[in-house]
Amino acid sequence: MAPKTIIGATLACASFLALAAHAAQTDTTATIAAVAAQPQLAPHRAVYDLTLAQATGSKAPTSARGRIAFDFTGSSCEGWVQNFRQITELQPAEGPPRLSDMRSATFEAGDGKDFRFRIETKLDNVQAEDIDGKAKKKIGTPLSVDLARPKQSTVSLDGGALFPTEHLRHILAAAVAEERILEAKVFDGSGDGEKVFDTMSVIGKPSNGAVTEKAAQIKELEGLKRWPVSISYFEPGKRDEQPVYVLSFDLYENGISRALKLDYGDFALTGEMTELSLLPSAANCKM
Numbered sequence: 001m002a003p004k005t006i007i008g009a010t011l012a013c014a015s016f017l018a019l020a021a022h023a024a025q026t027d028t029t030a031t032i033a034a035v036a037a038q039p040q041l042a043p044h045r046a047v048y049d050l051t052l053a054q055a056t057g058s059k060a061p062t063s064a065r066g067r068i069a070f071d072f073t074g075s076s077c078e079g080w081v082q083n084f085r086q087i088t089e090l091q092p093a094e095g096p097p098r099l100s101d102m103r104s105a106t107f108e109a110g111d112g113k114d115f116r117f118r119i120e121t122k123l124d125n126v127q128a129e130d131i132d133g134k135a136k137k138k139i140g141t142p143l144s145v146d147l148a149r150p151k152q153s154t155v156s157l158d159g160g161a162l163f164p165t166e167h168l169r170h171i172l173a174a175a176v177a178e179e180r181i182l183e184a185k186v187f188d189g190s191g192d193g194e195k196v197f198d199t200m201s202v203i204g205k206p207s208n209g210a211v212t213e214k215a216a217q218i219k220e221l222e223g224l225k226r227w228p229v230s231i232s233y234f235e236p237g238k239r240d241e242q243p244v245y246v247l248s249f250d251l252y253e254n255g256i257s258r259a260l261k262l263d264y265g266d267f268a269l270t271g272e273m274t275e276l277s278l279l280p281s282a283a284n285c286k287m
Contacts, residue, residue: 041080041255042220043073043168043279047273048260050088055267061090067098073256073279076110080165085163088210088269099124106189112166113137118191133193147193161196162251168255175227175251181275186233197233199242204228211250215276216258226252231258 024105052068066088073081084104091097101122108115114136121129133147142156161168167186174182183200191197206225211217229251232243249271260271 005163020265024036034250038082039089039283040075041072041076041165041256042271043281044256045069045071045275045279046215046256046273047275048263050086050269050271053268053270057266058093060266061092063091064267064269065089066258071279074110074283076245079109079110079114082106082108082164090267101125102129104189108163109164112163115187115189117193119189120265129192131189131193133189135189135193136163143196145187145193150192151273154183155194157187157194158185161185164188167199171201171203171229171231172253172255174201175206176253177230179203196236198236199234200232200239200240201233211258212256213273215273218276218278220278221252221256223254224254226250226258 009088045070045072048068050064050068052061052064057060066086068084068086070085070286071083082105084102086100088100088102089097099122103121104117104119106115106117114134116134117131119131120127121131122140129145130149132149133145135143135145137143137159140159142159143161145155145157147153147155147203162184167184169183171182172233174180180203182203184199184201186197186199187195188197204227206227208223208225211221214279225249226246230246230248232246234241234243242265245265246261246263248263249257249261250259251257256276260269260273262269
């Protein structure tokens, strides 16, 4: 069984993001104001080593290993570029190991209105997914998606969906405003580019204490707040059912993530940050 596509940011995330997003039992106006006031997201490059955290059921793998490499660059003026690759090898209870290799490259306008995406997935070195498209939205109208692959088409989706970095910015704004639940519809280009996921983010209490990963023990992260965040992704209209997957991580106030956990139901992977490089950022650029 291969892992579901993860678009970061959910890791920069998360992925991910004024629009239809809202926090349960909170003041939406305050959330939007906090988005504008929050710190600039930090361009960075991070690597995470993946290992098997838990496995249940006959279909679960007996072992797993892998790596995530993630680049996040740009600014709210220039737009955000994400390059993401996840390679995972799973050993099933019977048979040879299965190798999944997923790559994605996205561009998201700083105002959250335009999104370009390319997602390619190989299973055992055979192409299983190739998605190429662009999405555009205006308040009060459906989300328009133009696809070049897997087939040329134009589709209209839920106009309230957030793009990944926009989603991430809303999560950070909710955290700063001490909100604990954020519900949002998210479009990241996966699902053949024709799917809007329902998501629910649960945000824990902030911390700025010491961390275990050496890669995160750098001056630029010292003293920054970080929040434990768990994002559940649901099939459209199926919020009452089990999520497709759950992504958990510690989220710094500048958008960097550590201590990943990717829960696919019958098994879960942990991701330990092993490399982190801060990249140049545009000066005096905020939206």
